[in-house]
Amino acid sequence: PDGKDAEQAMKRKLKGDPENWIQNRRKKMRQSGQEYTTRKGVLVAAKGVKEQCGSKCRRACKEFSKEDREKIFHSYWTLSDTDKKFFMSKFVRKIPTLRKIKGPSRRKYTLQYFLQKDDIIFQICKTFFLNTLDISCKRVDFFHKSIESPEGVPMKLKRGRNRASNFSDADKKKVEEHINSFPRVESHYCRASSKREYLDPYLTVSQMHRLFKEQNPEAEITEAAYRKIFKSFNLFFHKPKKDQCPTCAEIEMGKLSEEQAAKHNRCNEMAKMERQKDMSIVDPEIAVISYDLQNTISLPKSGIGTFYYKRKFSVFNLTAHCNINGVAYCCVWNEAESGRTGDDLASALNRILKSIVQDVAGIKNIILWSDSCVPQNRNRITATTILQFLHDNPNIESITQKFSEAGHSRIQNIDAVHSTLEKALRHYTIGSPITLMRILKSLKFPKTKLQILEMQDVDFQQFSHKANLLLWDHVPFTKIRMIRYCTESLTSVKIKLDSIEDWIEHSVLKRKVKSSTPPNFFTMELKQMERCATVTLDKKKDISSILHFIPEEDQLFYSTKLNLHDMDCKTEVKTKKKIKKIK
Numbered sequence: 309p310d311g312k313d314a315e316q317a318m319k320r321k322l323k324g325d326p327e328n329w330i331q332n333r334r335k336k337m338r339q340s341g342q343e344y345t346t347r348k349g350v351l352v353a354a355k356g357v358k359e360q361c362g363s364k365c366r367r368a369c370k371e372f373s374k375e376d377r378e379k380i381f382h383s384y385w386t387l388s389d390t391d392k393k394f395f396m397s398k399f400v401r402k403i404p405t406l407r408k409i410k411g412p413s414r415r416k417y418t419l420q421y422f423l424q425k426d427d428i429i430f431q432i433c434k435t436f437f438l439n440t441l442d443i444s445c446k447r448v449d450f451f452h453k454s455i456e457s458p459e460g461v462p463m464k465l466k467r468g469r470n471r472a473s474n475f476s477d478a479d480k481k482k483v484e485e486h487i488n489s490f491p492r493v494e495s496h497y498c499r500a501s502s503k504r505e506y507l508d509p510y511l512t513v514s515q516m517h518r519l520f521k522e523q524n525p526e527a528e529i530t531e532a533a534y535r536k537i538f539k540s541f542n543l544f545f546h547k548p549k550k551d552q553c554p555t556c557a558e559i560e561m562g563k564l565s566e567e568q569a570a571k572h573n574r575c576n577e578m579a580k581m582e583r584q585k586d587m588s589i590v591d592p593e594i595a596v597i598s599y600d601l602q603n604t605i606s607l608p609k610s611g612i613g614t615f616y617y618k619r620k621f622s623v624f625n626l627t628a629h630c631n632i633n634g635v636a637y638c639c640v641w642n643e644a645e646s647g648r649t650g651d652d653l654a655s656a657l658n659r660i661l662k663s664i665v666q667d668v669a670g671i672k673n674i675i676l677w678s679d680s681c682v683p684q685n686r687n688r689i690t691a692t693t694i695l696q697f698l699h700d701n702p703n704i705e706s707i708t709q710k711f712s713e714a715g716h717s718r719i720q721n722i723d724a725v726h727s728t729l730e731k732a733l734r735h736y737t738i739g740s741p742i743t744l745m746r747i748l749k750s751l752k753f754p755k756t757k758l759q760i761l762e763m764q765d766v767d768f769q770q771f772s773h774k775a776n777l778l779l780w781d782h783v784p785f786t787k788i789r790m791i792r793y794c795t796e797s798l799t800s801v802k803i804k805l806d807s808i809e810d811w812i813e814h815s816v817l818k819r820k821v822k823s824s825t826p827p828n829f830f831t832m833e834l835k836q837m838e839r840c841a842t843v844t845l846d847k848k849k850d851i852s853s854i855l856h857f858i859p860e861e862d863q864l865f866y867s868t869k870l871n872l873h874d875m876d877c878k879t880e881v882k883t884k885k886k887i888k889k890i891k
Contacts (some may be wrong), residue, residue, distance in 0.1 A: 739862030
């Protein structure tokens with residue numbers, strides 16, 4: 309990674325652990341004389357002291373008792389491979405043959421075997437030596453053949469003499485520049501609390517290495533070397549969700565007291581029980597609706613290598629699931645229309661609630677389940693949106709918002725829909741939101757019915773403007789577990805800071821209003837959001853550079869929505885001015 313803080317840059321936690329590799333654990337057990345299984349699955353029994361030599365042995369084998377042999381055996385097998393060689397050099401001596409015979413002989417030397425007891429070294433026979441250590445004569449012969457050098461020291465092992473996989477600093481810099489050339493995808497959920505960066509979910513390290521070799525065929529960088537450098541970056545491909553609850557992490561590190569840990573665990577369990585209780589409700593008048601924002605869908609999507617280096621066009625999808633009809637509502641919009649502000653998400657939620665009420669007749673009470681993200685769900689804009697919805701739909705008596713415990717915010721039925729969508733879209737080449745909408749509307753899942761809602765300009769409304777007219781400062785959104793809105797009292801809300809506590813009512817009417825009949829803010833016409841340009845110039849340039857790879861229908865979409873033709877004209881004018889200056 310570049311920059312002044314490169315040395316302190318966060319890196320991936322995935323590191324090699326050679327000690328726990330299967331082959332190294334197997335090798336360690338073999339070298340220590342323990343039972344192990346070979347690579348072919350053959351079980352090798354553990355080493356042990358064998359029978360000693362016969363009673364007619366003329367050496368000092370009888371000086372060693374069974375306990376002495378056991379002690380020598382355990383001492384030998386606790387040594388490393390190098391120390392075992394020193395053991396051999398001390399207790400196995402090589403001398404010239406004493407008996408001379410006529411004619412040629414294959415025997416060039418004699419081996420003498422010794423063992424030590426109480427600082428006294430006794431000469432023993434070969435059988436006693438080998439059986440005490442439970443080794444074969446091949447190990448002894450191999451050791452003495454390895455010291456047949458002029459210096460008389462064991463030769464170095466010839467294993468691992470393959471070409472070193474080290475790479476030059478120049479090649480490493482090329483790889484780092486190549487990795488940095490891929491645009492990052494931002495996490496929709498933990499942008500503020502996470503320093504992790506994300507790449508296109510359809511990209512892999514193998515694909516990145518292949519693209520690198522296409523650009524740098526002369527660089528001697530293997531995939532393993534590329535992967536090693538890649539791990540020095542804080543980059544991930546998987547879904548950018550919350551990885552771990554920060555409170556649970558503090559509990560594991562011992563930074564929180566037992567009382568705080570018990571309270572956190574209790575709140576988590578209470579939220580789970582509350583959700584299970586709500587999901588078991590079978591009442592046509594009570595709708596339990598879960599909703600969450602899907603990871604950003606980046607377009608165009610194709611297997612062409614050039615696409616991975618370009619900034620993509622973002623499409624957003626707020627998904628909700630209703631328990632009464634079992635339908636998943638996908639409210640979709642793109643960054644040419646709007647972004648992911650509080651007003652955008654509130655407008656999408658408002659559109660979903662309207663659709664559910666139209667599809668399912670007889671609903672009187674709604675329970676909304678979502679994660680505990682404050683900018684997304686627990687805020688004054690969302691609260692004002694729900695109050696406005698109740699005003700516009702007087703047949704709904706109440707709406708209760710409930711939130712999962714922070715860090716444990718997994719909405720299972722919504723996650724299942726998102727996972728199914730991502731798996732289905734993985735098999736398609738998608739040029740623009742036009743193609744995406746066509747594919748989404750054609751998808752059919754066996755367990756869940758999809759209803760695709762395409763956001764229009766009139767759907768984006770400024771709920772934040774109306775939220776500023778109400779008094780929300782005294783409502784502790786960051787601590788709220790539940791919040792209830794009632795049609796009979798639109799100027800107040802009821803909250804719970806703990807699921808087992810009683811409801812606390814808060815008025816949201818500003819005190820400046822002294823009239824006995826306060827004005828009805830909800831009859832005021834909502835302002836339509838002004839279309840804000842969230843697409844950067846660099847992104848427009850990247851999309852423009854790959855337009856010729858996608859169908860004409862998709863090209864027309866980007867040219868119209870992003871005004872790419874005007875951008876090209878401006879670029880041409882700037883280029884002409886530069887040419888004139890040069891002349």
